[in-house]
Amino acid sequence: MEYVWLDDKMIKRRDAKISFDDRGYYFGDGIYEVIRIYESKPFLWKEHMERFSRSAKEMDLSLPYSPEETETIVTDLIHRNNLQDGFVYFQVTRGIQPRDHLYTRDLKPVLTAFTREAEVPVQNQKNGIHLWVLEDIRWLRCDIKTINLLGNIMAKRKAEDNSCQEALQHREGVITEGSSSNIFFVKDGTLYTHPANHYILNGITRQHVVHLANARHIPVEEKAFTLQEASEADEIFITSTVQEIIPVTELKGEMEASFSPGPITRELQDDFRQSVQK
Numbered sequence: 001m002e003y004v005w006l007d008d009k010m011i012k013r014r015d016a017k018i019s020f021d022d023r024g025y026y027f028g029d030g031i032y033e034v035i036r037i038y039e040s041k042p043f044l045w046k047e048h049m050e051r052f053s054r055s056a057k058e059m060d061l062s063l064p065y066s067p068e069e070t071e072t073i074v075t076d077l078i079h080r081n082n083l084q085d086g087f088v089y090f091q092v093t094r095g096i097q098p099r100d101h102l103y104t105r106d107l108k109p110v111l112t113a114f115t116r117e118a119e120v121p122v123q124n125q126k127n128g129i130h131l132w133v134l135e136d137i138r139w140l141r142c143d144i145k146t147i148n149l150l151g152n153i154m155a156k157r158k159a160e161d162n163s164c165q166e167a168l169q170h171r172e173g174v175i176t177e178g179s180s181s182n183i184f185f186v187k188d189g190t191l192y193t194h195p196a197n198h199y200i201l202n203g204i205t206r207q208h209v210v211h212l213a214n215a216r217h218i219p220v221e222e223k224a225f226t227l228q229e230a231s232e233a234d235e236i237f238i239t240s241t242v243q244e245i246i247p248v249t250e251l252k253g254e255m256e257a258s259f260s261p262g263p264i265t266r267e268l269q270d271d272f273r274q275s276v277q278k
Helices: 023-027 045-058 067-080 122-127 150-161 204-215 227-231 263-277
Strands: 003-006 009-012 030-038 086-093 110-117 129-135 166-171 182-187 190-193 220-222 235-240 244-253
Touching: 003 067, 009 067, 023 086, 030 045, 045 067, 045 204, 067 086, 067 110, 122 244, 129 150, 129 235, 150 166, 182 204, 182 227, 190 204, 204 220, 204 235, 204 244, 204 263, 235 263, 244 263
Parallel strands: 129 166, 129 244, 190 220
Antiparallel strands: 003 009, 003 110, 030 086, 086 110, 182 190, 182 235, 235 244
């Protein structure tokens, strides 16, 4: 029987009920994190919680539990569901209030959490994926990991409808990120990725890959890059918590280009796997 956490209680999933007046339901007024679980252990927990706390601060949202209390809840959930490999999802909404755009600051925030089994996408990591190139229509605070993801899911649907596994979004020709991933490209031995500003989510795997590249003495430049520059790249790959590091073999849509998984991508994949095993 699967267990979830809902508003101060560990309960069976079939018994979970969400209030009709939860502001997460009305407005997407909340934040979330997804953390990879390997052999029942959360990966990069501290980094995820730091981002979670930052998102809450940026949203003027109170968290119901301390990082230590949240870790206890998540650990219990992992063990109760006997999760070996997969991920844990948890979110906090601002709370329950009759529908009104103006929130009050006396609301009790609601924590929800669940686990899910998920295999490492080995074939995609080996063979690569295709990206659908399209305009980034999202709001201008993509650095906050909010549960309001309408722009992201529209981009993901468009990619899937065109036989691509992910989107590559851009603002007037300047690449930002995927619909649920960060984008890297390699040119002449240097690794490039968009700076961690309000146009992108500063992915935890993104941060870890930059750390791995620095350890290998691979030059890293966090700067905005264009579609034209991406089309001339030696390698492109995406990063995310669930997918880890996946090479890109083709761009479609507003531009077209083909690539092969390259040596820097492979080195970083190997280093990532070693860091997981440690």
